[in-house]
Amino acid sequence: MARSYLSFYSLSLVSATLARARLSDYVDPLIGTEGATPGSAIAGGNSFPGASLPNAMSKVGIDTSYLGVPNETAVDCNAGFSPLGNVTGVSMMHVSGTGGVPTYGLISQMPLIGDLNGINLGSNTSYWQNRSFSEETASVGLFRTKLLNGIAIDISSTEHAGLIQYTFPSDVAAQENINASVALPIGESSAQTAHVLVDLTHVLPGYGTQAYSQKFLHGGLHLSTGADGSPSYRGAATYTGGWSQPQTHTLYFCGNFTSPNGNLQPTSDYVEQNTRDGVPGAGTFSWPYDPVLPPSFDQRPLPRSYNDVVAYAGSGMGIGALFSWNPSSANSSSEKAIEARLGISYISAEQACANVANELPESKNLNDVVEQARERWENGVLSSIEVVDNGSVASSNTTLKRMLYTAMYQTGLMPTDKTGENPNWATNASRPYFDDLYTVWDIYRTLMPLYHLLYTPTYSRVLSGLISIFTIEGFLPAGRIANWNGRVQGGSHADMVLADAYVKDVVSLSGQHGRGELGNDVDWEEAYKAVIHDATQLPIRNEDPVAFDGATKEGRGALDDQLRLHFITRNHTRSISRGVEYPQNDFAIYSMAKGMNRSQQYILLDRASWWLNQWNPYANTTLAGVGSFTGFPGARNQDGSWNFTDYDPLSCGGCGWGDDIYEAKVWETAFSTAPHDMAKIIQLMGGDDAFVQRLDASFLPGFGTSVGENNDAGSALFNPGNEPSFMTPWLYNYAPKKNWKTVNQTRATVDAFYSDSRSGYPGNIDGGALPSWLIFNLIGLYPVSAQPIYLLSAPRFSSLSIKLFSGTPQATRLNITAPGLSDTSYYPQSVTFNGRKLDRSWLTHHELGGGGTLVYRMGSMPAEWDDGERPPSLTPWH
Numbered sequence: 001m002a003r004s005y006l007s008f009y010s011l012s013l014v015s016a017t018l019a020r021a022r023l024s025d026y027v028d029p030l031i032g033t034e035g036a037t038p039g040s041a042i043a044g045g046n047s048f049p050g051a052s053l054p055n056a057m058s059k060v061g062i063d064t065s066y067l068g069v070p071n072e073t074a075v076d077c078n079a080g081f082s083p084l085g086n087v088t089g090v091s092m093m094h095v096s097g098t099g100g101v102p103t104y105g106l107i108s109q110m111p112l113i114g115d116l117n118g119i120n121l122g123s124n125t126s127y128w129q130n131r132s133f134s135e136e137t138a139s140v141g142l143f144r145t146k147l148l149n150g151i152a153i154d155i156s157s158t159e160h161a162g163l164i165q166y167t168f169p170s171d172v173a174a175q176e177n178i179n180a181s182v183a184l185p186i187g188e189s190s191a192q193t194a195h196v197l198v199d200l201t202h203v204l205p206g207y208g209t210q211a212y213s214q215k216f217l218h219g220g221l222h223l224s225t226g227a228d229g230s231p232s233y234r235g236a237a238t239y240t241g242g243w244s245q246p247q248t249h250t251l252y253f254c255g256n257f258t259s260p261n262g263n264l265q266p267t268s269d270y271v272e273q274n275t276r277d278g279v280p281g282a283g284t285f286s287w288p289y290d291p292v293l294p295p296s297f298d299q300r301p302l303p304r305s306y307n308d309v310v311a312y313a314g315s316g317m318g319i320g321a322l323f324s325w326n327p328s329s330a331n332s333s334s335e336k337a338i339e340a341r342l343g344i345s346y347i348s349a350e351q352a353c354a355n356v357a358n359e360l361p362e363s364k365n366l367n368d369v370v371e372q373a374r375e376r377w378e379n380g381v382l383s384s385i386e387v388v389d390n391g392s393v394a395s396s397n398t399t400l401k402r403m404l405y406t407a408m409y410q411t412g413l414m415p416t417d418k419t420g421e422n423p424n425w426a427t428n429a430s431r432p433y434f435d436d437l438y439t440v441w442d443i444y445r446t447l448m449p450l451y452h453l454l455y456t457p458t459y460s461r462v463l464s465g466l467i468s469i470f471t472i473e474g475f476l477p478a479g480r481i482a483n484w485n486g487r488v489q490g491g492s493h494a495d496m497v498l499a500d501a502y503v504k505d506v507v508s509l510s511g512q513h514g515r516g517e518l519g520n521d522v523d524w525e526e527a528y529k530a531v532i533h534d535a536t537q538l539p540i541r542n543e544d545p546v547a548f549d550g551a552t553k554e555g556r557g558a559l560d561d562q563l564r565l566h567f568i569t570r571n572h573t574r575s576i577s578r579g580v581e582y583p584q585n586d587f588a589i590y591s592m593a594k595g596m597n598r599s600q601q602y603i604l605l606d607r608a609s610w611w612l613n614q615w616n617p618y619a620n621t622t623l624a625g626v627g628s629f630t631g632f633p634g635a636r637n638q639d640g641s642w643n644f645t646d647y648d649p650l651s652c653g654g655c656g657w658g659d660d661i662y663e664a665k666v667w668e669t670a671f672s673t674a675p676h677d678m679a680k681i682i683q684l685m686g687g688d689d690a691f692v693q694r695l696d697a698s699f700l701p702g703f704g705t706s707v708g709e710n711n712d713a714g715s716a717l718f719n720p721g722n723e724p725s726f727m728t729p730w731l732y733n734y735a736p737k738k739n740w741k742t743v744n745q746t747r748a749t750v751d752a753f754y755s756d757s758r759s760g761y762p763g764n765i766d767g768g769a770l771p772s773w774l775i776f777n778l779i780g781l782y783p784v785s786a787q788p789i790y791l792l793s794a795p796r797f798s799s800l801s802i803k804l805f806s807g808t809p810q811a812t813r814l815n816i817t818a819p820g821l822s823d824t825s826y827y828p829q830s831v832t833f834n835g836r837k838l839d840r841s842w843l844t845h846h847e848l849g850g851g852g853t854l855v856y857r858m859g860s861m862p863a864e865w866d867d868g869e870r871p872p873s874l875t876p877w878h
């Protein structure tokens with residue numbers, strides 16, 4: 001039917017695409033894999049450099065060990081990857097850019113070569129391999145590395161499956177780790193034998209916080225032979241631990257192996273030991289499993305020809321399988337490769353097999369799968385922003401393009417679309433479901449607003465998914481991963497995400513909520529119920545070893561104080577953070593209540609100012625040579641008195657779960673206390689001049705203190721490496737005629753802390769949060785959360801064309817040009833929007849969302865063009 005037309009159409013699209021340079025060529029997934037110390041991931045981005053499709057459940061990549069790396073460089077490998085760690089496997093699920101204890105790194109394979117007589121298959125340090133950096137590359141859809149033992153690994157992926165190609169060396173004379181004095185457990189293996197090891201206990205372990213480290217609990221594995229003699233396996237494995245502290249989660253898998261050119265044949269060894277139905281070249285094994293201590297060499301697991309192996313919960317056993325091939329003598333000199341096709345599912349092994357059958361049929365080879373991935377990223381993500389080359393240097397800066405398109409790629413990795421893959425939503429299988437909202441605290445400010453503008457259809461499904469989590473599980477999520485809602489860091493920020501969508505009218509610019517095509521997908525009645533639930537229902541008080549008041553799974557654990565006292569006391573952990581964040585959430589909910597004409601709007605409006613009860617007007621600090629500053633958020637005793645114990649506006653105390661303030665200095669938090677009431681904040685800080693002076697002081701080097709190695713950068717009080725400071729350099733826009741300071745400071749921040757190198761981010765990229773901040777800075781806009789406005793700075797390219805609301809009836813383009821822009825000429829002299837001269841440094845969502853052209857005329861000196869209306873504030877400006 002339409003097929004021939006379609007394939008003709010896509011062919012001409014492909015040739016048109018091939019003619020141009022492809023946007024994916026600017027993407028370098030290794031940006032953000034290293035910190036400031038070469039070779040170490042400490043304070044790096046924790047970017048995931050493996051293969052994935054946009055928002056896909058499969059994120060296939062190498063896992064490396066933190067053990068044995070040079071001193072001072074060992075750190076949790078949250079995305080599996082570290083620059084120097086030895087490879088212990090290739091696994092199917094990862095997250096990108098997160099901190100905290102690692103989660104996933106599940107369902108792994110490890111290629112091995114040789115007779116394995118000296119290898120302990122239960123000990124990853126026995127078979128791990130370092131790799132050759134010069135031969136390691138990452139690009140959209142393809143990650144390639146080469147182990148020191150000569151095995152090359154090519155990784156690509158689809159939604160729920162991965163295609164991993166292992167190319168084994170012909171010359172294995174240099175093979176290490178072979179201890180010929182040990183009796184042969186592996187049958188006829190020789191130095192030429194190729195293997196793939198499957199270890200169901202493999203997880204990304206926690207180095208910093210072993211108490212929460214993931215652990216294998218139980219599972220089972222079944223081997224079988226395909227019609228053509230290919231070995232295959234399927235089964236399930238159940239894990240606990242990791243960031244959200246899930247009780248358990250079970251993954252199913254289904255995989256098989258083929259030798260594309262027939263040069264490797266399954267060994268026959270296991271069959272000979274077997275009595276009945278062994279799968280040629282494959283065996284299963286088990287051993288007493290200790291998550292921290294591998295079995296001794298004497299107790300090492302030995303593969304047997306049994307097709308089934310099961311470890312019940314409580315058995316304490318680890319299980320795995322080994323697949324082995326020998327070169328076929330006929331073709332011994334040509335390439336020896338094994339293609340592994342491995343599918344995953346949270347539903348069943350059958351579903352995992354169906355995912356392989358549907359997504360990775362044998363008719364598709366590695367190149368096909370890589371090309372498919374590139375097309376998906378080009379069309380679905382990268383082409384949303386076009387840098388228009390108008391001949392000027394500032395329109396063709398390759399460094400900035402690499403930063404832009406890599407950041408866009410990195411915003412497309414999470415959250416993870418697990419629609420149809422939530423085992424507890426059996427009767428709602430078709431509802432959109434997104435997991436790895438890791439964490440909402442990180443992504444509500446800039447990532448979700450970016451999704452709204454650029455990846456609108458996905459955005460609408462993320463919103464529906466959020467609401468379904470409330471409907472089915474009872475609470476909106478906070479730092480959700482592994483199908484588990486926690487952990488909660490501060491406020492209930494899914495409220496911000498939903499209210500942000502609501503006040504921006506989803507994509508319907510008609511002025512009527514929910515009337516746009518996508519608006520219809522969002523059940524605003526249910527969304528309102530969900531946010532009201534956050535604001536009124538104390539969540540279950542799950543115990544948590546690092547937060548004495550517990551309640552870290554979901555909701556507002558300090559709601560008892562908030563409702564009774566209208567501030568949070570030190571009877572709760574993170575009291576300052578929660579004391580200022582809950583009122584922001586309440587303002588967001590107020591906006592929904594008002595729009596929906598609900599009577600709760602009045603109490604919510606009142607609650608939106610309760611942060612004032614957390615503001616200590618006496619707290620003060622002096623910066624030598626700069627000045628004294630009075631008035632900061634403060635910690636309160638149960639009787640309401642201010643507590644100055646261990647209180648220092650320049651620090652964050654311990655910065656963690658058990659402390660007064662979470663991952664931000666008191667100074668930083670002062671600026672992020674009430675984005676909805678900046679008039680009041682400015683008043684409390686002493687007026688415009690004092691406010692600007694305090695902002696200026698935030699960027700001076702030398703006054704800062706650390707908020708934790710993975711979350712900060714630089715030495716100023718402003719922290720470019722973590723979300724609480726995201727809006728700070730933009731706050732000059734709240735004072736008249738100071739937009740040029742926003743332009744200068746955002747530009748300085750990008751140039752000092754972001755680059756296109758592996759250490760190109762100032763901290764963990766947090767599921768795409770930092771990349772989304774970077775993108776907004778490069779295009780010169782900042783979305784104010786849960787308010788329908790964007791603050792303006794200035795673009796870094798002289799001509800941009802941005803596709804807004806692509807894939808929806810409201811699709812339009814926003815073109816941004818900056819005549820006169822150069823490395824020395826970057827201050828807006830005048831700004832026009834659709835031909836109209838602007839005198840205010842912000843636009844409404846309604847204005848911007850209608851598309852058109854935004855023109856910044858640039859010059860080398862600051863200009864005070866922005867003397868008009870200030871951005872909205874709850875307390876009126878005067």
Ligand SMILES: *[C@@H]1O[C@H](CO)[C@@H](O)[C@H](O)[C@H]1NC(C)=O
Pocket residue numbers: 071
């Ligand atoms: C690494 O640090 C440990 C503990 O501080 C020390 O025992 C060891 O000697 C150090 N190793 C090297 C190679 O510096």
Ligand SMILES: *[C@@H]1O[C@H](CO)[C@@H](O)[C@H](O)[C@H]1NC(C)=O
Pocket residue numbers: 067068069086128129130148149
């Ligand atoms: C990494 O693995 C290699 C084998 O490839 C081994 O020789 C080396 O000792 C391991 N590295 C560390 C730091 O233990």
Ligand SMILES: *[C@@H]1O[C@H](CO)[C@@H](O)[C@H](O)[C@H]1NC(C)=O
Pocket residue numbers: 063064065088122123124125201202203204205290291292293294
């Ligand atoms: C490697 O083995 C050690 C000891 O058994 C274990 O603690 C660690 O989690 C393993 N690493 C990976 C990546 O599985």
Ligand SMILES: *[C@@H]1O[C@H](CO)[C@@H](O)[C@H](O)[C@H]1NC(C)=O
Pocket residue numbers: 226227228230232254255256257258341353354356357
């Ligand atoms: C690999 O597994 C998939 C899913 O079960 C199946 O469709 C395919 O035929 C298998 N290939 C081989 C060679 O066994």
Ligand SMILES: *[C@@H]1O[C@H](CO)[C@@H](O)[C@H](O)[C@H]1NC(C)=O
Pocket residue numbers: 393394397398399400751823
């Ligand atoms: C490209 O942008 C970078 C980052 O701002 C800057 O350092 C560099 O000078 C620019 N290159 C050119 C050729 O303008």
Ligand SMILES: *[C@@H]1O[C@H](CO)[C@@H](O)[C@H](O)[C@H]1NC(C)=O
Pocket residue numbers: 548549571638
């Ligand atoms: C302190 O919090 C606990 C719950 O963590 C609660 O049971 C107790 O009543 C609170 N005490 C006061 C004085 O509010």
Ligand SMILES: *[C@@H]1O[C@H](CO)[C@@H](O)[C@H](O)[C@H]1NC(C)=O
Pocket residue numbers: 617618619620630644
């Ligand atoms: C500054 O803070 C101290 C407590 O640290 C307090 O005693 C003093 O009164 C404060 N100064 C002002 C001007 O509020």
Ligand SMILES: *[C@@H]1O[C@H](CO)[C@@H](O)[C@H](O)[C@H]1NC(C)=O
Pocket residue numbers: 570637641642643644645
């Ligand atoms: C601060 O609170 C702690 C208990 O959380 C208490 O021991 C201490 O006395 C308080 N300090 C002041 C100055 O109120």
Ligand SMILES: *[C@@H]1O[C@H](CO)[C@@H](O)[C@H](O)[C@H]1NC(C)=O
Pocket residue numbers: 699744745748
């Ligand atoms: C621009 O910002 C940088 C970095 O904070 C600062 O050093 C510089 O003084 C600022 N320039 C002006 C003109 O204020």
Ligand SMILES: *[C@@H]1O[C@H](CO)[C@@H](O)[C@H](O)[C@H]1NC(C)=O
Pocket residue numbers: 386388800801813814815852853
């Ligand atoms: C916006 O830019 C695109 C790409 O350069 C161009 O095709 C389009 O005509 C521009 N729109 C306007 C209104 O200038």
